[in-house]
Amino acid sequence: MMDLxxxxxxxxxxxxxxxxxxxLIGISYVLSARLTRGRLHGSAxxxxxxxxxxxxxxxxxGGKNGIADxxxxxxxxxxxxxxxxxxxxxxxxxxxxxDDLKKSGLPVVLSLFAGVxxxxxxxVGVAFAFGYRDPxxxxxIGAGAVTYIVGPVTGAALGASSEVMALSIAAGLVKAxxxxxxxxxxxxxxxxxxxHTAMIYGGTLGTNxxxxxxxxxxxxxxxxxxxxxxxxxxxxxxxxxxxxxxxxTRWLFPG
Amino acid sequence: MIIYGVALLAFCALLGxxxxxxxxxxxxxxxxVGGVGFSMILLLVLSDVLTKRGWFKPVSAxxxxxxxxxxxxxxxxxxxxxxxVGALKGGPxxxxxxxxxxxxxxxxxxxxxxxxxxxxxxxx
Numbered sequence: 526m527m528d529l530x531x532x533x534x535x536x537x538x539x540x541x542x543x544x545x546x547x548x549l550i551g552i553s554y555v556l557s558a559r560l561t562r563g564r565l566h567g568s569a570x571x572x573x574x575x576x577x578x579x580x581x582x583x584x585x586x587g588g589k590n591g592i593a594d595x596x597x598x599x600x601x602x603x604x605x606x607x608x609x610x611x612x613x614x615x616x617x618x619x620x621x622x623x624d625d626l627k628k629s630g631l632p633v634v635l636s637l638f639a640g641v642x643x644x645x646x647x648x649v650g651v652a653f654a655f656g657y658r659d660p661x662x663x664x665x666i667g668a669g670a671v672t673y674i675v676g677p678v679t680g681a682a683l684g685a686s687s688e689v690m691a692l693s694i695a696a697g698l699v700k701a702x703x704x705x706x707x708x709x710x711x712x713x714x715x716x717x718x719x720x721h722t723a724m725i726y727g728g729t730l731g732t733n734x735x736x737x738x739x740x741x742x743x744x745x746x747x748x749x750x751x752x753x754x755x756x757x758x759x760x761x762x763x764x765x766x767x768x769x770x771x772x773x774t775r776w777l778f779p780g
Numbered sequence: 781m782i783i784y785g786v787a788l789l790a791f792c793a794l795l796g797x798x799x800x801x802x803x804x805x806x807x808x809x810x811x812x813v814g815g816v817g818f819s820m821i822l823l824l825v826l827s828d829v830l831t832k833r834g835w836f837k838p839v840s841a842x843x844x845x846x847x848x849x850x851x852x853x854x855x856x857x858x859x860x861x862x863x864x865v866g867a868l869k870g871g872p873x874x875x876x877x878x879x880x881x882x883x884x885x886x887x888x889x890x891x892x893x894x895x896x897x898x899x900x901x902x903x904x
Contacts, residue, residue, distance in 0.1 A: 546853045546860075568852045575859030583865030593861040605857025611816050613854045615793040616847035618820035619827060626821075636892045643888060644881035651877040666873075670881045678810045692877075695870025698863055699878025705859065707882070715889045725893045729885045734862070738855045745852065753817045760804060760813030 531597070538600025545601060549574050569709045569742035576702060614737060614752050621749040625720040632721075633754045636728030641762045644670045644731075645770050648696060653778070660775040662689045666696060667774065668766035672732045673697025675762035682767040697732070704735030709742040717743060720750040727751030731758025784836070785843025792823040 534541050553574055554567035579591025588594030593602030603609070648670025649663045657663050665685040669676025669692065676693030679685075685693070708717070708726075716722050727736050727750065736755040740748045793816075800815025807813060827844070830836035867874065 542857060543853075546857050549856060549860075550853060568856070571852070571856045572859045575856045576862060576864055578860040579862045580864040580868075582860070583863065589863045589866060591861040591864060598860075601857045601860050605854055605859070605861050609850075609854050610858055611797065611819070612789065612793050613847045613851040614816055615796065615819040615823055616789055616844050617851050618823050619789075619841070619844045619848055621820070621824065623821075623824050623828075626824075632892055632895055635895070636888070639888055639892060640885050643884045647881035647884060648877040651873060651880060654876075655873045666877055669874075670877045674811060682810075691866075692870055692874050694863075695867050695874035696877035698867035699870065699875050700882055702862060702864065702867055703879055703882050707886070711886055715886055716893060717889070722889065722893045726889050729888050729892065730882070731885075734855075734858055738859060741852045741855050748851065749820060753820055756800075756817035757814045760800075760807075760809055760811045763804075763809040763811040764807055764813075 534597050535599070538598075539603050540600065541597065542600030542604040545598065546604065549578070566709055566742050568745075569706075572705050572738050572742055576705070610737075614748070617745075618749040618753070622720065625750065626724070626753060629721050629724045629750075629754075633724050633728045636725045636754065637731070637757055637761050640729035640731050640758065641671050641675075641765055642770070643729075644700070645762075645766060648693075649774060657689075658778060659780040660771065660778050661685050663778055664766060664771045664774045665689050665693045667770065668762065669693025669696035670700060671697070671762040671766060672759050673701060674759050675766050678763045679766040679771070683771060701732045701735040704730050704732055705738040705742070708735075708739030712743045717747070720747065723747035723750040724754045727754035728758065731755050731762070733759065782839060782843040782846075784840040785845075786847070787843075788826060788830070788836070788840070789823065789844050789847060792826060793819045795819065796822055 550571045553571035557565055557567035557570050582592030582595050586594035590602055592598045645667040648667035652663050652666035661683045665680035668679035673694050676697050677690055680690040680693055717726055730736050733755055736751050740751045796819025797815040799818045800812040803813040804811050827836055
């Protein structure tokens with residue numbers, strides 16, 4: 526009997542995913558109301574719960590896809606995968622104000638360049654402090670601090686070692702996870718309560734999963750604005766890191 | 781019919797992603813450049829045009845609104861498949877490299893937001 530249920534759970538993975546996520550969100554909203562009197566958004570707690578599940582799953586399976594690497598929870602991989610994520614993010618744009626999007630054009634471009642450059646410099650600085658001196662490793666770790674996609678793309682282009690690649694991806698993951706967790710707490714301090722600032726926030730922080738989850742936990746109405754800006758960030762990073770930023774790094778640290 | 785909304789949404793999402801991939805290819809970047817952003821603009825423009833012509837009825841819109849409402853659950857599922865173990869394994873270097881940039885980026889947000897707003901309102 527148990528085996529029969531287990532088989533059904535695995536065969537209907539997406540349905541299992543709906544139940545698990547639905548239950549997680551339900552519990553999170555109860556916790557939000559009872560323990561924080563609604564001060565901490567239920568979706569913020571749910572996202573943190575998701576990350577906890579990812580940790581547990583990663584520990585048990587030894588894989589890279591968190592809870593989705595356990596067969597019973599593989600459906601969560603489909604539900605939270607790139608296809609449905611992009612699909613539903615695009616849907617959030619329905620009802621967004623086109624005028625608000627147009628108004629913030631130039632500052633968003635500025636925020637994209639500033640965000641990529643600042644994150645890159647911080648990453649290079651930390652790598653330098655930890656003893657790295659060759660421009661390829663410095664650039665790859667700096668690129669990882671931009672996003673966890675920019676890091677390996679840059680490292681592959683420059684021929685970085687696999688150890689440096691792993692560090693660079695880890696740096697990008699730390700960034701994404703931190704943005705998810707910290708955004709709802711810091712939103713008030715940085716004035717993140719209107720479409721304009723949401724676009725600047727998306728352009729500056731840029732890490733897609735971090736920005737989309739961070740805004741969801743802060744105010745779902747702001748999601749399309751932030752994500753719209755953030756969607757250019759990884760591309761810009763992949764463009765700047767192996768070219769201009771690498772040349773600048775090589776000039777500063779000839780190795 | 782609900783499927784009209786879902787189909788329009790899928791069409792916009794797919795076309796935007798293709799545009800983003802093409803742009804990445806043209807720029808010689810191994811990434812999608814602005815895909816979701818193009819999809820969003822496309823959805824805004826197309827749904828506006830179709831609604832004005834009376835071809836996109838509220839029932840059709842509910843196909844889009846449903847998926848918009850599924851966004852937070854999908855993000856929670858996305859969080860549940862992050863490589864959290866990998867992030868922690870990176871140790872202090874990865875943690876500092878990832879977090880210091882986040883601190884500075886957060887600090888930049890109000891600064892840049894003010895620049896943009898000052899320009900738009902024009903003068904003191």
